[in-house]
Amino acid sequence: MWLQRCVVAILLTICVSAEELTWRWVCEKNNCVKTRNTPQNEDPVLSMEACKMFCGEFGLLWPRPTGHVDLGNFLTKININKVELNVVNGGRSSDYMKNAGYRFKNLLAKAIPRGVTPKPTGKPVSVLIDNENPNIKEFSLDMDESYSLRIEVTSDSINATIKGATFFGVRHGLETLSQLVVYDDIRNQMLIVRDVSISDKPVYPYRGILLDTARNFYTIDAIKATIDAMAAVKLNTFHWHITDSQSFPFEMSKRPELTRLGAYSPFKVYTKNDIAEVVEYALVRGVRVLPEFDAPAHVGEGWEDTGLTVCFKATPWRHYCVEPPCGQLNPTREELYEYLEDIYSEMAESFQPDIFHMGGDEVSEKCWNSSEEIQNFMIQNRWNLDSAGFLKLWNHFQTKAEHKAYKAFNKTLPLILWTSTLTDYNIVDKYLDKDKYIIQVWTTGTDPQVEGLLKKGYRLIMSNYDALYFDCGFGSWVGKGNNWCSPYIGWHKVYENSPAAIAGHHKDLILGGEAALWSEQSDSATLDGRLWPRAAALAERLWAEPHEDWKAAEPRMLHVRERLVRMGVQADSLEPEWCYQNEDQC
Known part of the structure; x- marks a missing residue:
């Protein structure tokens, strides 16, 4: 199943000739396998993180969602310079929501390697935010942190909808959405997972x-x-x-x-x-x-x-x-x-x-x-x-x-x-x-x-x-x-x-x-x-x-460590990078 998803996922991206590429990643038995590319290869070419996004039930998400998770079958090019957030309803938490939006855009920028400028092509992203209780901005031990996230594609844009019971749930939804965007180092493009449906809430308050x-x-x-x-x-x-x-x-x-x-x-x-x-x-x-x-x-x-x-x-x-x-x-x-x-x-x-x-x-x-x-x-x-x-x-x-x-x-x-x-x-x-x-x-x-x-x-x-x-x-x-x-x-x-x-x-x-x-x-x-x-x-x-x-979480754990480092956190290294590139080999 996951192999099929990875093969389909790359069809919407630009083809790269075999002569330009040494390595590609192939999903086999829920592991992304580093594979030598050859001129004879006619299969779609996946970057490592694109492969990891689909090679497993939870992709690169951390923490894993607790409810329904469907990460679809496709990645689509986006232009992160054209990301727009729209809040359905205001309320006392409006200022927090605005600042959470700034943080979300900053997280997208941190997915890009330092010194790299992705191609400014791809579809714009529209994020619709629906906070059911916008006047709640105080913490409590019984506060509702649940959210749902859907990502759909139209002919001219990517539309994400986040619904949350409170600001705190909506904020979590934005965090998850930021994890569904990856940098494709083969094509120098930013990609987002499309056709996504997630419902999620924490076990412990x-x-x-x-x-x-x-x-x-x-x-x-x-x-x-x-x-x-x-x-x-x-x-x-x-x-x-x-x-x-x-x-x-x-x-x-x-x-x-x-x-x-x-x-x-x-x-x-x-x-x-x-x-x-x-x-x-x-x-x-x-x-x-x-x-x-x-x-x-x-x-x-x-x-x-x-x-x-x-x-x-x-x-x-x-x-x-x-x-x-x-x-x-x-x-x-x-x-x-x-x-x-x-x-x-x-x-x-x-x-x-x-x-x-x-x-x-x-x-x-x-x-x-x-x-x-x-x-x-x-x-x-x-x-x-x-x-x-x-x-x-x-x-x-x-x-x-x-x-x-x-x-x-x-x-x-x-x-x-x-x-x-x-x-x-x-x-x-x-x-x-x-x-x-x-x-x-x-x-x-x-x-x-x-x-x-x-x-x-x-x-x-x-x-x-x-x-x-x-x-x-x-x-x-x-x-x-x-x-x-x-x-x-x-x-x-x-x-x-x-x-x-x-x-x-x-x-x-x-x-x-x-x-x-x-x-x-x-x-x-x-x-x-x-x-x-x-x-x-x-x-x-x-x-x-x-x-x-x-052991089941190890590939995602290695990735969340990399993500933290990209954010500027000096997180300890867990394993040689070789292990990150060669899943289930360490």
């Missing part, structure tokens, strides 16, 4: 990347480039872990000393304008920006003059925390909760999120127990100085922090916490309401806590470190040897990390997943290679939950 900008600072340009790449593979959540014990680069107006003392330098601060720019940039690309203020642990720098922390820079650090510098908030101080309200209020103003991450990671009993003030408070409340007692102290903090968060955001938005002793399934329902809290799992995918939390009805986001911690597999930065979560995690393992398989009968409680890049050993210079193209493997897993393993 939450598809994210976490970036820690506190251990090391990342430039705004690096963050925006990450969001661009996320949009290309339909990831929809940029989780911004913006503060930690090492630095406090979030600009605070009400508590300026936190930033002044906590930033690495005055030039390494995320200002209100910076954040607004990132949030707007991401929204146009269908990506929410989710802020996290991790507490009560993972605080330190910036809090020096407040008197609200304990065990800050305590030594030996291994006795009090998992990495230097140590530091935790003192839950017994009422003034602390005024600070939290101010932090939450400024995050609400800057990010305007639909969900909020409250951290809750790696809280140390030993740190709290080092404070005589905390010990006395617990004794006065008749709490033992043991694990059960410190859980009550933590609950005291979380209850008051939750109240301040709802007040600051002026709504009861969903709250996220990392897995911890507070979220242990044996006791979690004593402290955390399953209708209020989402639990983000960072332990392994086989951790019994996952099943236990699901059985109690808690919604989960999977970031199991054994598949989704992208900082793993490098040299240790405290001591010698490799870092704690080694070895390096290849894209194959990322791709096969199925939330549905982990959750079993409770898969409906899985909101999605997230790759985490903790930045003890990463910054703007290494960012692209740490994330890409592995995050693309995550994107397809969360969008489609494919039943096939990584």
